[in-house]
Amino acid sequence: METVSASTKISTTEMHTGGEPLRVIDKDSGFPPIKGNTLLEKRRYIKEHLDCYRKLLMFEPRGHYDMYGVLLVSPDMNDADIGAIFMHNEGYSTMCGHAVIALGRYAVDKGLVKKTCPETKVNIQCPCGLVEAYVSFDGTKSSAVRFHSVPGFLFASGAFYALVPAKSLGLDMKTSKVKDLQEAAAAVTASLKKSLKLEHPDSADLAFLYGTIVTDGKDLYSEEITDNICVFADEEVDRSPCGSGVTARIAQQYHRNLIQVNQTRTFRGPAGGIFQAKVVKQVQYGQHKSVIVEVSGNGYYTGTSTFTVEEDDKIGGAGFLLK
Numbered sequence: 001m002e003t004v005s006a007s008t009k010i011s012t013t014e015m016h017t018g019g020e021p022l023r024v025i026d027k028d029s030g031f032p033p034i035k036g037n038t039l040l041e042k043r044r045y046i047k048e049h050l051d052c053y054r055k056l057l058m059f060e061p062r063g064h065y066d067m068y069g070v071l072l073v074s075p076d077m078n079d080a081d082i083g084a085i086f087m088h089n090e091g092y093s094t095m096c097g098h099a100v101i102a103l104g105r106y107a108v109d110k111g112l113v114k115k116t117c118p119e120t121k122v123n124i125q126c127p128c129g130l131v132e133a134y135v136s137f138d139g140t141k142s143s144a145v146r147f148h149s150v151p152g153f154l155f156a157s158g159a160f161y162a163l164v165p166a167k168s169l170g171l172d173m174k175t176s177k178v179k180d181l182q183e184a185a186a187a188v189t190a191s192l193k194k195s196l197k198l199e200h201p202d203s204a205d206l207a208f209l210y211g212t213i214v215t216d217g218k219d220l221y222s223e224e225i226t227d228n229i230c231v232f233a234d235e236e237v238d239r240s241p242c243g244s245g246v247t248a249r250i251a252q253q254y255h256r257n258l259i260q261v262n263q264t265r266t267f268r269g270p271a272g273g274i275f276q277a278k279v280v281k282q283v284q285y286g287q288h289k290s291v292i293v294e295v296s297g298n299g300y301y302t303g304t305s306t307f308t309v310e311e312d313d314k315i316g317g318a319g320f321l322l323k
């Protein structure tokens with residue numbers, strides 16, 4: 001495992017989607033070179049050799065407990081425009097909807113794809129597979145983004161989640177404190193990790209429980225907003241409604257016959273941000289009857305940063321988290 005070099009200088013673009021941060025680390029950011037032919041190999045290489053840079057960029061004092069980032073790499077899928085490696089307080093996730101929404105805009109604005117009006121398509125290779133993002137673009141400004149998930153199935157989707165109604169934990173989405181919802185969700189994740197063996201049709205790298213989503217239990221189709229909170233990685237709280245999480249909720253609602261193809265549901269996260277989602281088609285994925293879900297939302301820019309390290313800064317050079 002490497003340690004961060006004192007000559008490090010990494011420049012990032014800061015964004016958020018529904019309140020959930022996204023630190024975009026582009027290919028020319030100053031992040032050290034990454035070995036590997038495929039996206040999953042690169043993800044493994046970073047995990048094994050460059051994890052100190054994740055800590056540098058996600059942890060305090062440059063980030064915080066609930067920070068989220070994406071590193072852009074060259075994709076290995078022919079159809080992909082960009083490759084994305086997601087990172088958070090514990091490691092590297094397989095799919096991230098809020099990041100895809102922000103990244104869609106980023107790719108259009110940075111000229112990483114050929115722009116078309118009224119929508120520009122951006123194909124993003126994520127660890128879980130190819131995600132198609134459609135970015136509204138009027139010739140000058142990019143805005144709302146919708147994306148089509150990889151197939152979502154019950155047990156599970158691009159990322160594996162447990163879905164639990166707040167009521168069954170003795171809690172309430174409107175009146176309970178975020179801290180109480182966070183602790184209860186983390187306890188569900190911890191106990192399931194001990195008892196549940198997950199399998200993914202494509203790769204063992206993708207088969208792990210990413211988190212627990214506590215919901216208001218409003219799963220039957222209606223135009224009413226449904227609230228949820230996603231607690232993932234090391235008890236990290238998603239501020240947004242969670243793009244991969246609402247994909248999982250829609251997949252569950254569809255498989256339980258509570259919604260039909262093209263019925264749009266509106267999801268709200270703990271910061272009040274809204275995503276809309278619907279099943280666009282049913283597909284077969286390995287042995288799983290699956291669905292492609294379309295999720296839409298808005299990502300925004302909040303600024304840019306350049307991070308450096310001083311040689312004798314042991315605390316800031318390693319980064320730290322306070323629980």
Ligand SMILES: O=C(O)[C@H]1NCC[C@@H]1O
Binds near residue numbers: 020093241242
């Ligand atoms: O929107 C999402 O899918 C993500 N947000 C943070 C946790 C998930 O990766």
